[in-house]
Amino acid sequence: MTKYLLRRFLLSIPTIIGVTLLVFIILFLAPGDPAQMILGPRGTPEQVDALRQQLGLDRPVFEQYLRWLGGVLTGNLGQSIAARQPATTLITQQMPYTLTLALSAIVLIVVCAIPIGVFSAVRRNSWADKGLSAGSMFFYSLPDFWLAIMLMLVFAIQLRWLPISGAGSWQAVILPALALGLPHVGTVSRLMRAEMIDVLGEHYIRTAHAKGLSPIHVNYGHALRNALAPIIVYLFLTIPWLLGGAVIVETIFAYPGIGRLMFQSILSRDLPVVQGILLIIATSTVVFNLLGDFVTAQLDPRIRY
Amino acid sequence: MTPIAKPRLHITQGSRAHGPFAPQIRSFRRHFLGMTGLVLVLTLILIAVLAPVIAPYPPDEQNLLVLRQPPSAEHLFGTDHAGRDVFSRVVYGTQIALTIGITLIVIEALIGITIGLLSGYFGGWVDLLFSTLVDVFWAFPPIVLALGIVTSIGPSLTNVMIAIALISWAPFARVTRTKVQSLRTLEYIQASQCCGATSISILLRHILPNILPTNLVLASLMLPTALLAASSLSFLGFGAQPPTPEWGAILNEGREYLRQAPWISTFPGIAIVITVMAFNFLGDGLREAFDPKIR
Numbered sequence: 001m002t003k004y005l006l007r008r009f010l011l012s013i014p015t016i017i018g019v020t021l022l023v024f025i026i027l028f029l030a031p032g033d034p035a036q037m038i039l040g041p042r043g044t045p046e047q048v049d050a051l052r053q054q055l056g057l058d059r060p061v062f063e064q065y066l067r068w069l070g071g072v073l074t075g076n077l078g079q080s081i082a083a084r085q086p087a088t089t090l091i092t093q094q095m096p097y098t099l100t101l102a103l104s105a106i107v108l109i110v111v112c113a114i115p116i117g118v119f120s121a122v123r124r125n126s127w128a129d130k131g132l133s134a135g136s137m138f139f140y141s142l143p144d145f146w147l148a149i150m151l152m153l154v155f156a157i158q159l160r161w162l163p164i165s166g167a168g169s170w171q172a173v174i175l176p177a178l179a180l181g182l183p184h185v186g187t188v189s190r191l192m193r194a195e196m197i198d199v200l201g202e203h204y205i206r207t208a209h210a211k212g213l214s215p216i217h218v219n220y221g222h223a224l225r226n227a228l229a230p231i232i233v234y235l236f237l238t239i240p241w242l243l244g245g246a247v248i249v250e251t252i253f254a255y256p257g258i259g260r261l262m263f264q265s266i267l268s269r270d271l272p273v274v275q276g277i278l279l280i281i282a283t284s285t286v287v288f289n290l291l292g293d294f295v296t297a298q299l300d301p302r303i304r305y
Numbered sequence: 306m307t308p309i310a311k312p313r314l315h316i317t318q319g320s321r322a323h324g325p326f327a328p329q330i331r332s333f334r335r336h337f338l339g340m341t342g343l344v345l346v347l348t349l350i351l352i353a354v355l356a357p358v359i360a361p362y363p364p365d366e367q368n369l370l371v372l373r374q375p376p377s378a379e380h381l382f383g384t385d386h387a388g389r390d391v392f393s394r395v396v397y398g399t400q401i402a403l404t405i406g407i408t409l410i411v412i413e414a415l416i417g418i419t420i421g422l423l424s425g426y427f428g429g430w431v432d433l434l435f436s437t438l439v440d441v442f443w444a445f446p447p448i449v450l451a452l453g454i455v456t457s458i459g460p461s462l463t464n465v466m467i468a469i470a471l472i473s474w475a476p477f478a479r480v481t482r483t484k485v486q487s488l489r490t491l492e493y494i495q496a497s498q499c500c501g502a503t504s505i506s507i508l509l510r511h512i513l514p515n516i517l518p519t520n521l522v523l524a525s526l527m528l529p530t531a532l533l534a535a536s537s538l539s540f541l542g543f544g545a546q547p548p549t550p551e552w553g554a555i556l557n558e559g560r561e562y563l564r565q566a567p568w569i570s571t572f573p574g575i576a577i578v579i580t581v582m583a584f585n586f587l588g589d590g591l592r593e594a595f596d597p598k599i600r
Contacts, residue, residue: 012440014437014440015437015440015441015444018437018438018440018441019441019444019445022441022442022450023453026450026453026454026456026457027453027456027457029457029458030456030457031457031459134338137338137582137585137586137589138578138582140585141529141578141581141582141585142578143533143536143537143553143574143577143578143581144537145537145540145541145553145556146556146570146574146577146578149556149560149563149570149574150571150574152563153563153567153570153571157563157564157567240444240446241446243446243449244445244446244447244448244449245446245448247448247449247452247541248448248537248540248541251541252560262449262452263541266452266455266456266543269456271456274452274453274456275453277449278445278449278450278453281445281446281449282444282445282449282450283444285443285444285445285446286440286444
């Protein structure tokens with residue numbers, strides 16, 4: 001297994017290099033001279049030239065890329081133009097908020113989706129199953145930005161149960177987490193149902209029934225354990241998607257996190273920050289993919305490459 | 306425990322579908338959600354085509370006498386902050402949504418299928434290069450990378466569509482590649498290679514027809530994702546610009562008046578949900594019929 005994981009790890013290196021290249025190129029092509037933007041309209045051409053030289057903007061593209069990559073490897077994402085602080089500092093300050101939000105969404109997904117999926121599979125083709133499946137499809141089709149606005153309208157404006165925006169109290173996390181997590185509850189419960197149905201059709205389940213084990217024991221002791229492995233991997237893959245969805249949800253709820261930071265940085269054309277956040281989200285996808293493979297290999301001893 | 310199924314005798318009765326996909330069409334017809342989706346999608350297309358007939362007002366007509374009016378018989382979905390009829394705007398929005406969704410999916414499929422075909426058929430370093438490319442694009446949630454691209458090329462609906470098309474082809478490439486790899490070893494492909502057929506003719510005449518059904522299913526499942534990404538970006542203000550009646554953009558305009566006029570943001574959202582659900586249902590039915598293995 002160590003060999004398999006090592007191979008997977010080595011294979012992910014070209015992907016990460018590709019990701020850094022893509023992020024660099026996209027924002028390299030952005031119009032506007034960064035040196036001019038830092039100095040503002042009052043910078044004289046001589047000052048701009050001097051700063052271009054200082055920042056290495058007059059060097060060939062590939063050298064600029066390597067220089068940027070070197071910075072990234074040492075944790076230096078460049079200087080934020082709007083905040084006049086290192087981009088790394090800005091991002092690490094906001095990161096805990098986004099992680100709290102993403103983690104709350106994951107808890108919501110686990111608590112809702114897994115029981116729904118298991119119940120649907122055990123009672124498959126019953127009216128309860130059909131209703132829950134249609135419900136999952138509905139949640140899965142909800143645009144997160146509309147869901148966020150509707151939650152805000154009902155629970156913050158009409159009922160006044162929860163704060164409309166901001167962060168700082170645990171109540172403030174509830175609405176953003178619901179907006180971020182509910183669409184995924186639909187996806188995960190459908191997946192859970194399908195996996196569980198697959199497992200319930202296996203021979204060892206029939207054997208377990210035949211030797212007289214109670215249905216509860218068979219369903220939850222034997223079947224659920226095996227059906228859970230792919231779900232756990234899927235949850236790992238969901239985390240980067242939640243970070244992506246955070247851009248919208250955090251912006252709507254004025255929740256301080258890297259998503260809202262990204263939105264504001266795009267508006268103020270603060271490219272180093274946008275670059276940094278793009279890089280963090282994409283790298284986390286690759287890392288969570290690897291973690292997913294690692295967990296699968298741990299949970300399912302049949303996997304030997 | 307499932308009882309052993311009795312052997313069932315199929316008796317042909319009445320009119321039945323014939324042709325190359327007859328069993329799939331029959332299976333699709335029995336799929337309740339799939340048929341519901343098909344009916345909904347056809348209805349949406351009809352609404353888009355007949356928008357000038359259905360909408361009681363032009364989508365951009367401002368009437369300062371009826372600012373932010375709640376839904377009534379005259380204005381079914383109420384009016385917005387400029388006195389425009391929200392119902393008419395939502396109806397015209399159907400045209401934009403379907404155009405965006407279908408254009409995007411066609412471009413994504415063209416890029417993805419081409420890369421998948423080349424990658425799966427030639428293997429070797431071509432495959433390695435393209436697979437890494439797929440992995441790289443796969444690493445970005447579509448909205449995030451699209452935001453990055455739009456930052457670079459500037460906000461507009463066309464740019465948003467370019468951005469989404471450039472990044473969302475990866476699933477088509479991956480599905481096509483896997484399928485081509487298994488087809489490549491089949492005898493009839495090897496036979497045509499022996500007959501001296503060129504790679505291009507094999508790819509286009511013998512392999513392409515076999516991968517189309519799978520890609521059709523994938524297209525119907527990917528269309529809602531593409532549509533959602535496009536309207537999310539319009540919602541954030543980077544896509545369709547006012548006064549375009551794009552659903553995401555209308556929702557964003559209504560956000561400021563959420564307390565006084567919640568209907569401005571509510572109805573375009575419902576339209577998005579219905580459209581996305583219609584295509585999801587359709588895709589689910591097509592998948593059950595054509596390709597039960599992909600999830």
